[in-house]
Amino acid sequence: MKSSAFQYELPEDLSAALKLLDSNDMDILPLAGGQSLMPMMNFRLAQPDILVDLNKIDSLKNITIEADSVKIGSMVRYCELEQSEIIQKHFPLIIHVIPYIAHSAIRNRGTLGGSVSLADPAAEMPSILIALNASIELSSSKNTRLVNAEDFFKGIFETDKKSNELVTSINIPISSSPKKFGFYEVTRRHGDYAMAGAVVTSDEGQDSFNETRVILFAVSTKPMRLIKSEAALNGNNLNNQDAISTAIDAVNGNTFESDLHNDEATKETLAKVSLKRAIGGLNG
Ligand SMILES: Cc1cc2nc3c(=O)[nH]c(=O)nc-3n(C[C@H](O)[C@H](O)[C@H](O)COP(=O)(O)OP(=O)(O)OC[C@H]3O[C@@H](n4cnc5c(N)ncnc54)[C@H](O)[C@@H]3O)c2cc1C
Secondary structure (H helix, E strand, O other): OOOOOOEEEOOOOHHHHHHHOOOOOOOEEEEOOOOOHHHHHHOOOOOOOEEEEOOOOHHHOOEEEEOOEEEEEOOOEHHHHHHOHHHHHHOHHHHHHHHHOOOHHHHOOOEHHHHHHHOOOOOOHHHHHHHOOOEEEEEOOOOEEEEEHHHHEEEOOEEOOOOOOEEEEEEEEOOOOOEEEEEEEEOOOOOOOOOEEEEEEEEOOOOEOOOOEEEEEOOOOOOEEOHHHHHHHOOOEOOOHHHHHHHHHOOOOOOOOOOOOOOHHHHHHHHHHHHHHHHHHOOO
8 A cells, every 4th residue: 555645845944844843734854764654654654745854964963072962853863863972972871772763774764853852652662762751842833841751751642742743852951970771671671662662770889779660661651750769679688689679569550551462461460570680681
């Protein structure tokens, strides 16, 4: 099947793109790397009247340090993130996780802004951004606002972004104390979307859990931050098995969603396995 007919626009700058998004009576979609949108259009799951291609907007392609945070333009591709010295220096977690996202051909085109905007519950980056306390910058022709990543993801393919807004950048604070991390995901084959996954971050240079963040992905409608697990770990030694068991038990009682491959109970089990292994990975 091929896509339905659409009007194609290739704006040269951000203001021209935002102006195009202002036509209220039309279904308008931005095109980033096209790795998700093109298949969706070909299957006619998306049938925009107008496609606004962001690929010529150079101002969305930079990675810069601004005061105490790193600003990543929404059109930065995964392969560029991976090669960035700024990202390598400040966010080794991102560098670690990128190879888990799809395959290199997809990472050569796919963008961070595309992943954030799509809000696939099985995607890695939304949870990584919550773990790193990132903010999402949204721009319309009239306004620019910042939304904490934790508040941005609302449900399956659903975010806080309005139809006349673009994700323009992702901003990640450069933490005063660097973070150590553990990451684990269950997939059928390397590069597939995860069936379940977990990321855990904690302050570097300490023998105990401190400022810990625990997030699960691919088990619910959106990233699942586990505040009770974080509380169980914080202040305890990294090898405290009682604290770790309590943190894993705190997975119980959350709402898990089935998908094509796994029912809710299996998702819960996979979530616990992922979390246990992610916590175990903190030391290594
Ligand atoms: C075979 C395959 C396997 C994959 N596996 C994984 C995986 O394991 N993990 C994973 O995370 N992803 C995976 N993906 C998805 C891939 O990472 C996508 O490229 C990514 O999620 C979307 O990025 P994109 O730049 O291609 O966005 P596009 O496909 O261009 O756009 C996606 C959506 O976001 C909107 N959009 C894009 N940019 C913006 C913006 N700046 N502002 C507002 N809206 C915007 C578009 O209108 C569209 O609705 C896979 C894809 C494929 C085809």
